[in-house]
Amino acid sequence: MTNLQRRIVRAAAALAVMASGASLAACSGNGSHPAAPPSSTPALTSTTVMIDGNKRTIIATVDCTSSAAQPNASPPESGDLTTRISVHDDSASVSLAVSDERPPTVDGFAISLKLDNGQYQLPYQGTDSPTQVQATKDGKSYTITGTGQAATPGQSGLREVRFGIHVTCP
Numbered sequence: 182m183t184n185l186q187r188r189i190v191r192a193a194a195a196l197a198v199m200a201s202g203a204s205l206a207a208c209s210g211n212g213s214h215p216a217a218p219p220s221s222t223p224a225l226t227s228t229t230v231m232i233d234g235n236k237r238t239i240i241a242t243v244d245c246t247s248s249a250a251q252p253n254a255s256p257p258e259s260g261d262l263t264t265r266i267s268v269h270d271d272s273a274s275v276s277l278a279v280s281d282e283r284p285p286t287v288d289g290f291a292i293s294l295k296l297d298n299g300q301y302q303l304p305y306q307g308t309d310s311p312t313q314v315q316a317t318k319d320g321k322s323y324t325i326t327g328t329g330q331a332a333t334p335g336q337s338g339l340r341e342v343r344f345g346i347h348v349t350c351p
Contacts, residue, residue: 190202224351228268231345232274232294232301232331239275241266245321245350250280250288256307266323266348271295275346276305279316287314287325292344299334301342305332322349336346 211239223242230237244267250258260280278289291305307328308314314327325346330339 185282226259226349228275228300228349229345229347230273230292230294232303232335233342233344235294235296235301237273237294239268239271239273241268241279241350243350248283254288256289259286263288264350267349268338268348275348277323277325277346277348279318280326285316285318285325287312287316290291290325290329292329292331292346294298300332301334302332303329303342303344321351322347 203232225240226243228239228241228243228248230239247262247264250260250263252258253264258278258280260282262281264279264281265277266279267274269275272295274293276289276291276293277287280286287308289305289307290303292301292303294301305319309326314325314329316323316325323346326342326344328343331342332339333342
């Protein structure tokens with residue numbers, strides 16, 4: 182066999198392998214139903230939570246859903262559209278209800294943060310005044326700062342704490 186004949190045989194074999202691979206990819210094993218598209222895993226993002234100077238970075242999926250504002254909800258929602266933001270891991274969690282107003286209004290929030298010496302718990306609460314919690318929005322990122330009533334490590338009852346959150350919706 183000459184060099185030219187060997188190259189032709191190799192090229193033909195390569196084409197046969199490529200053709201069989203293409204036909205196998207089109208088969209699904211589900212009769213006439215097409216193969217299911219590959220599932221996409223939600224992206225993990227970095228969310229920063231700070232309470233009374235204690236900072237934690239959550240690396241987890243952020244869930245953001247928007248729906249019509251519910252002015253009769255408890256606490257009442259403002260604006261036309263409310264974005265509900267939720268993110269958590271084993272050491273921290275954040276839940277927010279943010280309006281579409283400019284600047285956005287935080288209508289309700291809950292935060293927890295576990296530390297070595299205990300846990301901060303801010304149960305779901307509305308804001309008492311427009312200056313209690315401030316929010317800014319840049320694209321899909323929110324920065325929220327303010328104060329809220331919290332159970333704190335080493336203390337009984339609730340006391341006012343300062344907090345900050347930076348979260349980005351997918």
